[in-house]
Amino acid sequence: MTKNFFAGRWGIICVGAVIGIFAGILQKMGNPGNMGICVACFERDIAGALGLHRVGVVQYIRPEIIGFVLGSLIAALTFKEFKPRSGSAPIARFILGVFAMIGALVFLGCPWRALLRLAGGDGNAIIGLLGLAGGIWIGVLFLKNGYNLGRSQATHKSVGLLFPLIMLGFLCLMFLYPQVAGENKSGVLLYSLKGPGAMHAPLFISLVIGLVIGFAAQRSRFCTMGAFRDLILFRHVHLLTGLISLALFAFAANLVLGQFNPGFEGQPVAHTMQVWNFAGMVLAGLAFALAGGCPGRQLFLSGEGDGDAAVFVLGMITGAAFAHNFGLASSPKGVGPHGIAAVAVGLVVCLFIGFTMRKNIKGV
Amino acid sequence: MSITIDARGLSCPQPVLMFMEAVKSGNESTIIVLVDTDASKENVSRAAESKKYTVTDIQQQGDEYQITIAKD
Numbered sequence: 504m505t506k507n508f509f510a511g512r513w514g515i516i517c518v519g520a521v522i523g524i525f526a527g528i529l530q531k532m533g534n535p536g537n538m539g540i541c542v543a544c545f546e547r548d549i550a551g552a553l554g555l556h557r558v559g560v561v562q563y564i565r566p567e568i569i570g571f572v573l574g575s576l577i578a579a580l581t582f583k584e585f586k587p588r589s590g591s592a593p594i595a596r597f598i599l600g601v602f603a604m605i606g607a608l609v610f611l612g613c614p615w616r617a618l619l620r621l622a623g624g625d626g627n628a629i630i631g632l633l634g635l636a637g638g639i640w641i642g643v644l645f646l647k648n649g650y651n652l653g654r655s656q657a658t659h660k661s662v663g664l665l666f667p668l669i670m671l672g673f674l675c676l677m678f679l680y681p682q683v684a685g686e687n688k689s690g691v692l693l694y695s696l697k698g699p700g701a702m703h704a705p706l707f708i709s710l711v712i713g714l715v716i717g718f719a720a721q722r723s724r725f726c727t728m729g730a731f732r733d734l735i736l737f738r739h740v741h742l743l744t745g746l747i748s749l750a751l752f753a754f755a756a757n758l759v760l761g762q763f764n765p766g767f768e769g770q771p772v773a774h775t776m777q778v779w780n781f782a783g784m785v786l787a788g789l790a791f792a793l794a795g796g797c798p799g800r801q802l803f804l805s806g807e808g809d810g811d812a813a814v815f816v817l818g819m820i821t822g823a824a825f826a827h828n829f830g831l832a833s834s835p836k837g838v839g840p841h842g843i844a845a846v847a848v849g850l851v852v853c854l855f856i857g858f859t860m861r862k863n864i865k866g867v
Numbered sequence: 868m869s870i871t872i873d874a875r876g877l878s879c880p881q882p883v884l885m886f887m888e889a890v891k892s893g894n895e896s897t898i899i900v901l902v903d904t905d906a907s908k909e910n911v912s913r914a915a916e917s918k919k920y921t922v923t924d925i926q927q928q929g930d931e932y933q934i935t936i937a938k939d
Contacts, residue, residue, distance in 0.1 A: 507905070507909070510909045582905075584904075584905050586903065586904060586930055588876070588903075591876070591878065646880065646884065651877065651881050652878075654875065654876030654877055655876045655877075655878070656876060657876075657903070657930065724906045724909070724910075729879065729880075732880060733880065736880060736884075737880075737883065737887065737914065737917070739913070739914070739917065741913060795878045795879060795880075796878075809878075811878075
């Protein structure tokens with residue numbers, strides 16, 4: 504059996520470095536501030552491009568997301584790790600995806616972006632990361648008390664291919680209906696004319712970087728939620744080294760590229776309502792922990808045939824649509840009109856899931 | 868004494884949690900863990916090493932792995 508380099512300590516450090524550096528480069532090439540990569544924001548932009556919400560400033564099919572899934576698929580096929588599976592409480596995972604996204608959009612970023620915001624000098628990210636750790640800590644308490652969503656089953660190969668095919672379909676749509684300068688619509692796709700959705704690196708570069716990261720992250724099992732969870736649950740620091748590497752290399756890249764601007768006020772796509780920066784990420788962290796992976800990891804799992812992870816991602820995209828249609832998402836001005844209520848509802852739903860889904864596994 | 872843990876179909880961190888429970892609860896000299904993803908295989912192996920156990924054998928049967936872990 505060949506040893507998987509990426510699964511070792513240096514492997515995960517390399518993957519963190521690759522993500523951090525590429526994020527800096529993507530920002531330099533056009534992606535929004537401190538948002539070289541953000542899985543939550545980018546899925547939200549995809550929801551917008553498809554017209555699932557109609558907020559004109561966040562509409563763009565982000566090729567990075569497509570690349571993450573297809574890169575992971577290529578890695579999984581290459582190393583014979585493509586394992587089509589599903590059936591572990593899909594509806595619960597969908598709901599967790601919905602509220603994970605809502606929590607992330609109250610803070611304005613997924614865990615990757617929280618690290619990138621920190622690496623770009625945004626002090627508000629510290630509060631978000633503390634919230635994330637707090638949410639994961641609550642999730643760990645549930646795990647310690649027997650919480651789990653049950654076993655998945657092996658299934659048809661084509662089931663595992665469905666989500667990567669959806670991503671391929673989105674890519675085809677981008678080629679069929681390319682962005683037209685000055686137009687907010689091309690065929691069936693919506694394109695932002697201003698705001699974060701209008702800021703993006705060239706399609707081909709975004710796609711290739713997405714493929715590279717997807718490939719490497721599948722091999723390394725890179726997961727930001729897992730980093731905190733394994734630290735709290737087992738005192739394991741393996742995944743955490745990858746996370747620290749991401750932050751440090753993104754910081755270095757930002758210094759080199761002149762993208763480091765320390766402070767709390769006026770940070771790009773961020774607000775300073777700290778209670779809700781914290782609470783939003785508590786909700787997101789708890790939902791990630793209950794679902795078994797951060798948004799990035801769920802994409803990579805989807806690429807290697809995990810249908811339950813794919814359902815979580817679809818939940819996130821749906822959650823993004825709700826977040827913008829209902830005024831739950833924050834903006835640089837602060838939380839949305841119903842953001843606080845949504846966080847409260849989300850926490851109640853997550854606690855319901857955590858307390859009631861304790862299937863007794865007869866594994867021993 | 869040996870004990871077998873069936874963690875097939877369970878996503879992380881469940882397989883590691885089940886392994887840790889076996890470590891805590893028993894005096895088994897050998898723990899056999901069944902998993903069906905490479906990530907679980909690596910996680911359980913890593914957990915074993917951190918608990919001063921040694922992975923003595925990994926058998927692949929189709930899409931599944933049988934990991935044999937012995938106390939040092």
